[in-house]
Amino acid sequence: MxxxxxxxxxxxxxxxxxxxxxxxxxxxxxxxxxxxxxxxxxxxxxxxxxxxxxxxxxxxxxxxxxxxxxxxxxxxxxxxxxxxxxxxxxxxxxxxxxxxxxxxxxxxxxxxxxxxxFTETPGDEEYRAELEAQGDKRGSVWLHQQLEKVDPISAKNIHPNNIRRVIRALEIFHCTGKTMSEYQEGxxxxxxxxxxxxxxxxxxxxxxxxxxxxxxxxxxxxxxxxxxxxxxxxxxxxxxxxxxxxxxxxxxxxxxxxxxxxxxxxxxxxxxxxxxxxxxxxxxxxxxxxxxxxxxxxxxxxxxxxxxxxxxxxxxxxx
Structure with a gap:
């Protein structure tokens, strides 16, 4: 164009x-x-x-x-x-x-x-379901702590109560080996x-x-x-x-x-x-x-x- x-x-x-x-x-x-x-x-x-x-x-x-x-x-x-x-x-x-x-x-x-x-953002439904179950069991703070371990930048920008976005960031890392910010940079x-x-x-x-x-x-x-x-x-x-x-x-x-x-x-x-x-x-x-x-x-x-x-x-x- x-x-x-x-x-x-x-x-x-x-x-x-x-x-x-x-x-x-x-x-x-x-x-x-x-x-x-x-x-x-x-x-x-x-x-x-x-x-x-x-x-x-x-x-x-x-x-x-x-x-x-x-x-x-x-x-x-x-x-x-x-x-x-x-x-x-x-x-x-x-x-x-x-x-x-x-x-x-x-x-x-x-x-x-x-x-x-965004349609090309990788996903893993099984892994997502597992995280949702863990979130229900252990709470949003635990989920957020998992994100802090692999992607501290996203963890800083995403509130622990925003469970859907925390899980999405974890899912992107799980699927690509890249953090959410690294994936967006690409x-x-x-x-x-x-x-x-x-x-x-x-x-x-x-x-x-x-x-x-x-x-x-x-x-x-x-x-x-x-x-x-x-x-x-x-x-x-x-x-x-x-x-x-x-x-x-x-x-x-x-x-x-x-x-x-x-x-x-x-x-x-x-x-x-x-x-x-x-x-x-x-x-x-x-x-x-x-x-x-x-x-x-x-x-x-x-x-x-x-x-x-x-x-x-x-x-x-x-x-």
Missing amino acids: TRMEKEKVIVLIGPTAVGKTNTSIELAKRFDGEIISGDSMQIYRKMDIGTAKITTDEMEGIPHHLLDIKDPDEPFSVAEFQQLVRKKISEIHSRGKIPLIVGGTGLYIQAVLYDYH QSHELQYDVALVGLTMDRDILYKRINLRVDVMMNLGLLDEVKGLYDEGVKDVQSVQAIGYKELYDYFDGKIGLDQAIETLKQNSRRYAKRQLTWFRNKMAVTWYDMTEGSQHSKIIDDISEFIAGKLQLKSNK
Whole structure:
């Protein structure tokens, strides 16, 4: 497929609280775009405040996709995300619009943009069944410890309660002798689209202050009630509530820690996540970065980003 035949896609990435939402709306207006959420947790219904999901007012009439498509007790995989987003990209182009993927979940976005073949991921049903039985007998912590022994990197990135993903990582190692990250490295690095990949960054101290403030705002908006609603419904030991903002408050509802400590831990985990996001994007993807530290220069930054996108994709800006 030649460059001219590839569908054009704008991608906006960056750590939590850096200003992706406002920037994405501005860019969608300028390039007649529709926005696809690139966040692995905003797909869940009833999880609005803790995932910093965009509100209808904030959308300013710009169509948004892949929000609120799953119940919190439903699993969701990178492979499913890849399939859904690629379908949306084609749909948006068929309307004569430009798709704009916005988010911070690095692996998910990378899987869409590059030639990842999840159907070719090796499997062993017998071994998987054995691990599931051992998990039922010995518990999720034991399973996670087995993963730590063979694949410490994946073990660090996968929560012990995410049993399905722990087992998948063990299965990949069992079948290939490679860790999950090594297996993913072996995937093709050819871009599937004509992409303008834009990253937003910020002075770390200022970003961390913004993250702390965001958590305070979330609490004022009713995050505690949002999480309590899920807790009272019995939504436990599933993928969705391992998200930052939910697991910390679950510990509070379980009586493991006090509320003040839960909020402090939430802030700390959010800061650490932002750091991991930046590391991932810088190591794994060819991003053109824009520094958002100077808030007063926001309109100039938008102009610079727009100029880059217009040149990279040969698009005309509405400004």
